[in-house]
Amino acid sequence: MPCQLPVDCLNEIFEYLEKDKVSLYSCLLVNRLWCEVSVRILWRNIWIGKSITYGRHRLKVKPAILNTLIICLPNDSKNHLLEKRILNSTQISKTPLFDYVSFCKVLSIHAIGQVIIDVFRSQKYLTKEIIKMFVKKIYSVKKLSYYTNNSNTVNLSFLRYPGAKECLTNLSKLSCSTDVKSAFFYKLSQICYNIQSLNMEFKSVVSNGLKDLICSQNNLKYLSLSQTYGIADWTDIIPSLSKHSNTLIKLKIYGCEYYTRFRPLLSFVTRFTNLRELILSFRYKHNFSELDNNLKCVIFPYLQILKFPHSCPDDDILIKFLENNGKNLLEFYINSSDSLNLAIAKFCPNLKSLYTLFNFDKIETLKIILNDCQQLESIETKYITGLLSEKDLLETLAKYLSKNFYKLKLIICLDSHLVPKDLEEFFNNWKNRVSSKSFSFIIKGWNNSLESNHEGNMKVFEKYKKLGIVSKFDISY
Incomplete structure (x- = not known):
């Protein structure tokens, strides 16, 4: 008679598949017990x-x-x-x-x-x-989501329904539009006091009740503010947000690229000195003008992750910021110039993950980063006109990477010149290194330029995967 795993073991295994809906669905079909365990996770x-x-x-x-x-x-x-x-x-x-x-x-x-x-x-x-x-x-x-940005979305006063209070008392994550009727926010503020994650999408209107909801929370940790439509005035809710300066550890602010007149009040960001993660996503440099002077002197003693996915403050501002806060950074994401790359090497010795750009004539800058950031595990960069070629990048990485490094992500925005010979040389150098992890290589191309050498490159990846040198590779267009 075959041995059947107990329910608690199955449940622990299936928890790892929570985001893999295809595999979980397959588990439904094995037998009754597997179905009973997996269906609960699928329907969360x-x-x-x-x-x-x-x-x-x-x-x-x-x-x-x-x-x-x-x-x-x-x-x-x-x-x-x-x-x-x-x-x-x-x-x-x-x-x-x-x-x-x-x-x-x-x-x-x-x-x-x-x-x-x-x-x-x-x-x-x-x-x-x-x-x-x-x-x-x-x-x-x-988690509760309540948006009004679709004209057909039903707007219901569901908080009046029987069982609503019991259902929402332990709410820990709320995602909403700021123009939801104030009555909704007022009522929710009387039910929920322990929201830890708040994701707000700003519209042209910011409901008055939102301030009450924000103030009523006891342990707000994660805050995301998104301006995707219209021009909203954030001024009234900033005092309510600042109330959580001691508990907030993650802050993301996303500004709409279509409204160049939009200038969010960003100076309040410096009040959250316990931040572990800060993401400021704006298309235009002028969006940071209200924050620049504050960044020069603010100290975030616990900051580990800093990301500027698009534009960023001026180099001199960020260099001073890294001088004050770079020692604790573990992850840094920025479209940077060479002067800022040198500051990264100087002030961020404990980085584990880095996204940055390298000019075509700045191989020495890459070498300095690799030598000074010995904890580096992952690099993400681009190949485009004026930036370091794929061949030069791979040659430099193979010679100067520390034993901790194991992941490279390369975004190709131009005709690719990556050939199987370059990959062979890179992996030959890599296999002779002492590393605790096999290599992960991800390439994303924005055109079909990778296709000419695709078959040969894939053979190289397959070869070194069989040897255990490569754990993951992915080429997508």
Whole structure:
């Protein structure tokens, strides 16, 4: 008789597959026990999809999810919807295999409204019954999403439904638009006091109730502010945000690239001196003008991750910032000049992950970084006109990398000159090094320039993967 793993072991194994929906779905089909364990993990968050409009939360949720939710509705809801001719007798006669809704830990109000609109012409009554079912059956929602950036999204006062208070008391993550009605934020501030992660998408309107919600929290740790539409005034909520200067450890601010007149008030950032991670994403350098002088003198004693995905403050500002704060940095992401690269080498000796650019004539700068940052594990960079070639990059890395290094990500924005010979030389040098990890190599091309040498390059990768020198490689266009 085959040995069956106990439930707790299966559950621990399947937890590692939480984001791998395909593998988890396969587990459903093995046997009854595997199905019972994996279905609970699959249904924690059913509102996963890709945005189909930039900056808008229009998710493509599978209609099968809606069909299952309808089956899970209590009989009184089904009969009510039958009377309204929204459901038919066949739909209300089905019964679920599991109480799927009770497994959910994420509630997305706008996603419910969207998926119903996609399938039904009349959605008002069905949306209400489904949300009532959620707040009644979910013992403890961990994440709530409530956006209003789709004109068809249903705006419901669902906090009045029976069970809503019990459902949301332990809410730890909230994602929302700032123009949701103030009544929603006022009511939520009376229910939830332990939101740790707050993700706000700013619209032209910032509801007054948002200040009350922010102030009522006891342990806010993660804050994300996104300006994706219109021009909003953040001034009124800054005092409320500053109340959490002692607890906040991660801050991300994203500015809209389409509104060049948008100047967010960024000086408040320097009040959060306990930050571990800071991400400031703006397309234009002038967006940092209000912050520049503060960056020169602020001290973040615990800062480990600093990212400027697009534009960044002037070099002299950042060099002074790195002089004050670079020693503790473990991850740095920036589109930098050579002078800033030299500052990275000088002031950031403990870096483990680095994204930066290297000019074509600055091999010596790369060597200095590799020599001075001995803890470096990962580098991400680009190849484009005026930047270091792939061949020069690989040759330098092979000669000067520390034993800790194991990952390279190369973004190719121009015709690639990467050939199998260059890869062979790199991996031959690599295999003779003392390293605790096998190599991970990721190449992303923005055109088809990689195709001419694709077959030969792939053979090299396969060869060294079999030898155990390469653990992961990926070439995508």
